[in-house]
């Protein structure tokens with residue numbers, strides 16, 4: 261973009277004031293309105309050109325344009341020019357996650373009104389860390405938290421009347437994302453387990469070594485299916501528990517945690533050392549790679565018997581509770597001590613919004629912090645019991661979205677995802693060239709290219725031969741995913757799953773996440789057609 265009049269580009273008080281009050285001039289204002297119009301009402305053509313992270317212009321090429329490391333003394337561009345640059349130079353190279361052909365990640369199209377709501381939230385610029393910078397928004401936040409809590413825990417009217425605006429209790433908190441929600445859950449579990457007692461002021465105050473001494477233990481463990489999200493390991497690292505102590509439990513053939521193996525692991529841990537503490541058992545409601553849901557009721561029973569915190573990571577699957585048809589898949593979630601749900605996943609909110617819900621409204625008392633300048637003792641600031649300090653009013657967006665969509669609107673999205681994934685699985689099974697690796701329970705499935713003659717060979721191969729064949733198939737599927745991604749018509753992601761829980765048998769699979777209501781089985785057929793075409797024209801020789 262050319263700047264016509266460089267003399268205008270000066271930082272001074274006059275111009276500074278104008279920036280705070282309104283756009284810099286009529287031209288900027290007109291450009292802002294023109295582009296906001298395009299962004300707010302025409303998101304689709306704004307990002308239309310490609311799907312996924314294509315090689316149309318390589319990352320290497322792009323990075324050459326971004327090597328200027330000096331902050332200029334005077335402004336470089338006017339608002340109008342900056343906006344045009346964003347639209348013309350940045351947007352075309354961003355990833356079109358809203359395309360119905362983008363079916364590889366948990367990030368997808370959002371309803372168009374979300375952009376408006378996000379704009380309003382930015383304009384209001386409330387800070388939920390304290391009441392003095394949010395007032396009514398803190399109250400709205402408590403109400404919307406109670407609504408989602410009610411969907412999970414289904415307590416009585418009286419319970420919600422008591423807690424919805426109770427400034428002493430906390431039904432849930434908004435955080436940055438699923439990672440922070442999981443971390444908060446385990447933080448609260450850790451502090452509750454190592455609470456203060458005679459001669460010990462609690463783990464938060466005295467630290468891990470003192471806590472282990474005070475409670476006569478030398479190790480804390482967290483048990484979760486091996487499909488658990490890696491944020492659990494991160495959390496254990498941050499909390500000083502040690503990420504090695506997040507123990508991955510093998511899965512059953514249906515990709516849910518194997519309950520027998522879990523029980524055996526608990527028995528073994530106890531036999532190995534009476535000084536091992538089972539801090540938490542985590543159930544997954546919508547595993548990142550396979551979308552599977554653990555047997556939550558059984559896990560709750562085991563956690564109770566072991567006096568362990570029961571956390572459900574429903575970052576992905578939580579909103580399934582909206583669906584009358586499919587909410588049974590999450591049976592047992594109401595038994596969880598804490599539940600993670602991501603707003604930016606199946607609540608279709610803009611990035612980023614995580615939430616943690618608590619069965620016990622006093623459960624977060626153990627992580628409360630105060631200071632003289634914010635979150636003072638006796639204040640009702642929401643920041644008292646959150647890991648974050650300052651944070652935006654995501655709760656307003658969720659509150660409005662629930663009103664605009666209704667439970668039924670969200671249920672339609674959930675049903676569409678689950679049923680389209682099931683139809684996709686049928687189509688994959690119907691096509692000879694493909695092998696369905698993990699059938700969908702919710703709306704995620706994995707599959708791979710595996711020609712019928714190779715499948716036959718695999719069935720009768722010994723271990724060594726099977727590994728060799730799988731290595732070749734891995735190369736083919738890895739290449740296939742890259743070629744398709746770079747072509748830019750459609751996008752599926754890829755991961756590596758362990759066959760028979762065996763770490764030597766990593767199988768590269770293509771992973772599809774069906775969450776865009778515009779994604780139809782027709783589109784998914786096109787994705788498979790393209791994969792067949794790529795395989796036949798470019799990769800066939802690699803499997804021979």
Ligand SMILES: Cc1ncc(COP(=O)(O)O)c(C=O)c1O
Nearest residue numbers: 437438439489491548573575576
């Ligand atoms: C099951 C599960 N838990 C936690 C997370 C972490 O969420 P976030 O990326 O919002 O931190 C994810 C992300 O994909 C997830 O799938």
